[in-house]
Amino acid sequence: xxxxxxxxxxxxxxxxxxxxxxxxxxxxxxxxxxxxxxxxxxxxxxxxxxxxxxxxxxxxxxxxxxxxxxxxxxxxxxxxxxxxxxxxxxxxxxxxxxxxxxxxxxxxxxxxxxxxxxxxxxxxxxxxxxxxxxxxxxxxxxxxxxxxxxxxxxxxxxxxxxxxxxxxxxxxxxxxxxxxxxxxxxxxxxxxxxxxxxxxxxxxxxxxxxxxxxxxxxxxxxxxxxxxxxxxxxxxxxxxxxxxxxxxxxxxxxxxxxxxxxxxxxxxxxxxxxxxxxxxxxxxxxxxxxxxxx
DNA sequence: GCCCAGGTGAAGC
DNA sequence: GCTTCACATGGG
Numbered sequence: 001x002x003x004x005x006x007x008x009x010x011x012x013x014x015x016x017x018x019x020x021x022x023x024x025x026x027x028x029x030x031x032x033x034x035x036x037x038x039x040x041x042x043x044x045x046x047x048x049x050x051x052x053x054x055x056x057x058x059x060x061x062x063x064x065x066x067x068x069x070x071x072x073x074x075x076x077x078x079x080x081x082x083x084x085x086x087x088x089x090x091x092x093x094x095x096x097x098x099x100x101x102x103x104x105x106x107x108x109x110x111x112x113x114x115x116x117x118x119x120x121x122x123x124x125x126x127x128x129x130x131x132x133x134x135x136x137x138x139x140x141x142x143x144x145x146x147x148x149x150x151x152x153x154x155x156x157x158x159x160x161x162x163x164x165x166x167x168x169x170x171x172x173x174x175x176x177x178x179x180x181x182x183x184x185x186x187x188x189x190x191x192x193x194x195x196x197x198x199x200x201x202x203x204x205x206x207x208x209x210x211x212x213x214x215x216x217x218x219x220x221x222x223x224x225x226x227x228x229x230x231x232x233x234x235x236x237x238x239x240x241x242x243x244x245x246x247x248x249x250x251x252x253x254x255x256x257x258x259x260x261x262x263x264x265x266x267x268x269x270x271x272x273x274x275x276x277x278x279x280x281x282x283x284x285x286x287x288x289x290x291x292x293x294x
Numbered sequence: 295g296c297c298c299a300g301g302t303g304a305a306g307c
Numbered sequence: 308g309c310t311t312c313a314c315a316t317g318g319g
């Protein structure tokens with residue numbers, strides 16, 4: 001039992017991984033990345049070839065952390081599977097060490113239901129309010145600020161739409177509430193999706209209120225680890241159009257077909273590199289106002 | 295004021 | 308089938 005453990009890593013860019021828009025609860029505080037994984041309040045410190053974790057309470061088994069961070073994964077194999085073209089080379093060079101996490105399905109699902117037409121900053125604020133108001137308080141170390149579990153489906157199912165709207169989630173409130181209720185009632189089994197082929201799991205997810213193709217793909221990729229899932233949002237759409245389709249108008253369906261054939265077995269990983277690349281001011285497509293590297 | 299944000303669902307052709 | 312629109316909220 002210990003509260004600190006250091007893990008040797010290679011090619012792990014923790015900052016990019018925790019801020020690239022796949023998870024929304026990490027904060028930079030006291031030279032550490034502070035966050036909550038399940039019931040564990042944790043701080044992560046990045047060094048050139050290691051990651052040191054500190055928890056609020058002693059830990060006997062660290063599997064929850066190594067699984068979440070996917071520490072066993074050999075990133076070079078993933079990158080080798082990418083297509084050898086100029087956009088991918090640039091994206092990989094711009095965010096070397098970027099990883100996909102393996103998140104809890106419910107937290108991931110609820111988070112991305114709340115994500116539609118919201119900027120990442122705002123998604124983070126909504127989720128923070130949701131956890132403060134509905135999540136169970138967690139044990140924290142002396143000097144750490146209060147921390148909360150992500151609220152369970154049952155807890156949110158007991159709330160009213162009006163209450164949820166006070167977290168500033170707007171029109172997403174009825175979606176989150178309805179989905180929480182279906183899951184809390186046992187009518188929908190998130191765990192079962194892990195046993196299905198990706199296409200079948202997607203069909204199931206899209207039966208949930210507020211879950212369309214894009215949100216479903218995010219959950220398939222970020223929570224279940226289906227690496228062929230390729231979420232296409234406005235940014236990925238822009239990137240694919242400009243980098244691969246000569247700025248022509250392209251239908252979403254065609255982009256999905258292109259993604260399935262062009263990016264290989266780790267298409268979802270490639271998607272995250274492209275997404276982060278265009279959003280962080282390191283590409284010609286950077287958003288206005290984004291920090292631009294020389 | 296305007297436009298846009300890791301979209302979805304429903305209504306209108 | 309496809310296209311258009313409403314839906315809250317806040318940042319730039």
